[in-house]
Amino acid sequence: MSEYASAKPMLLQGNEACVAGALYAGVEFFAGYPITPSTEIAEGMAREMPRIGGRFIQMEDEIASIAAIIGASNAGLKSMTATSGPGFSLMQENIGYAYMTETPCVIVDVQRGGPSTGLPTKISQADIQQARWGTHGDYTAITLAPSTVRGCFEETVRAVNMAERYRTPVVVLTDEVLGHMREMMVIPAPGEMEVYKRHKPDVPPDWYHHFEITPSLVSAMASFGDGYRYNISGLTHDQDGFPTAQPKEIKEKLDKLRTKIMRYADEIYRIRTEMMEDAHVAVISTGTVARSALQAVKMAREKRIKVGTIQPLTIWPFPDQPIHDMLKNVKKVIVAELNMGQLVQEVARVAPRTCEVLFLGRYDGEVMAPQMILDKIREAVK
């Protein structure tokens, strides 16, 4: 029996909460490769998977890990892998394959400093744009970024659900500090959170098209061995998965990859706000930085500064309209992140003209202390 099937409060690491979330969401296949600071996820899966009748395999590298979970997903199992920067880079080609073949799967990227080997044991948020644009070609990505241990659990559940719901890879972005931080949490009881079950075809095999363009845009998905025979290819393909060079079919396919996600954007977005009701200044941040931002805002409120926080838990697709609306009455917005300016590009793109966008970055391997954000807030209201 799984050690996470407990109603008692548990002291869990962010990485362990990702494991618990995956189990809760019904993940039955994990393939991975050791890499700091994500390894505890693979270790947890190695312990848990054989206990619950699921499958764990340590592959020869990250390229093979993502390949194996895509294979397993097409054989019918909810699948996941976990890695960090260098491994996330290695996975990019096959993540593109998952977009193109509309294969549900979840990739947890526990961010560390980069580029290259960078800072294996130190925090960063420099993979934000990579999560959106990492593989070549046009596609629309879903990426979720929690900031607490409980959040790691919830966003992993949500990621698995969305991967299955929209037939797409979903990335969960955490970071070194969040992955290794411990907090108390109670695992939700079965049924407390929704668990989405993959939509299977209800037509006979002769009527089945693996990539059918349906009104909902998300095709039903058979698995190998279900009695349906079809082709899956990373080549741009028609609704039966056969390679195509027809401009009409090419455009239809690419439009589908975008629209099947953007049509459901309102279901996908999740944004947490604090003290925004009367705020003249807002702080936008994600992940671990959102914790410091909340603390800084509380400190600023004690000094009677009207400031609030906006934390997008869904960072891709970036919640353009909701963020725009939230900034309508805000004079200045500070975007705080552990990189040289990635999320700030999105905020600058969507902020109303009446709102000045300020950037606060840190990229020396250390966390963003609340005091740094507080100083920036005070500078903004001077």
Place this chain on the structure above:
Amino acid sequence: MQPQVLSSEIMHHYLRPKKKFPNVWCAGCGNGIVMGALIRAIDTLKYDKDEVVVVSGIGCSSRMPVYLDFCTLHTTHGRALAFATGVKFAKPRLKVIVITGDGDCLAIGGNHFIHACRRNIDITTILIDNKIYGMTGGQFAPTTPGGAFATTAPHGNYEKQFDPVKLAIGSGASYVARGTVYHVQQLEKLIIGGLSKRGFALIDTISNCHTYYGRMNKEGDAVAMIDAIKKQAVNIKQAETMPPEKLAGKFVTGVIHEHDASEFCEEYESLMQRLAAKGR
């Protein structure tokens, strides 16, 4: 019924009616011969078409699955075995076959190849070995002989060759064979042997690329190249009686290696049973 009619019936039973023929291969390519042998092998074994998964990477040979009426997965360059590992491990009852080329399997996919052999996972791999990259237009491969010409070896190849058979044996595969596109009946038997073996099976299949390799190395057209393959091939039983000097310039065909070893998915299954028995 005439054998030809019977053969056509079998072929049409396993080819996709919706797929647009003709195929992408050059006239005279060995890939079609291998596809025919694979179809007859599967027909002999009476596999349920719904239970067969054919996985491939990128390259001329990797275009094969799209024509076959099974569950087919055409993946990224070099990674077919990693995808296939996921499919097989997720649903071990499926018959998983990988079609790959020498560049796909031994260069970009070399790491996955040795590890699939090491795990001894029950996947049958047909490596169509034509000593060259065909789809990209004739660059040298890890199997191109020293001195041979290719578009990226315009002055002659100064690298050494991989021997996929030795590589597979050294890495732990349970069944390692070599066939050719000339010896079609033998090839069919070797594929049947590989599919019937529990564990990883490699059928290294010597084929011709007259379009690039043959032209650049003055080895003639498809017929001339397949004739040369016929002359170079020595059956393993015959080879055992021949002195090494007589084997120079030739290659050995047949089942080169076979051993029984535990299979990856079975090992995992027994691990799960052990844990269940202990109540863990």
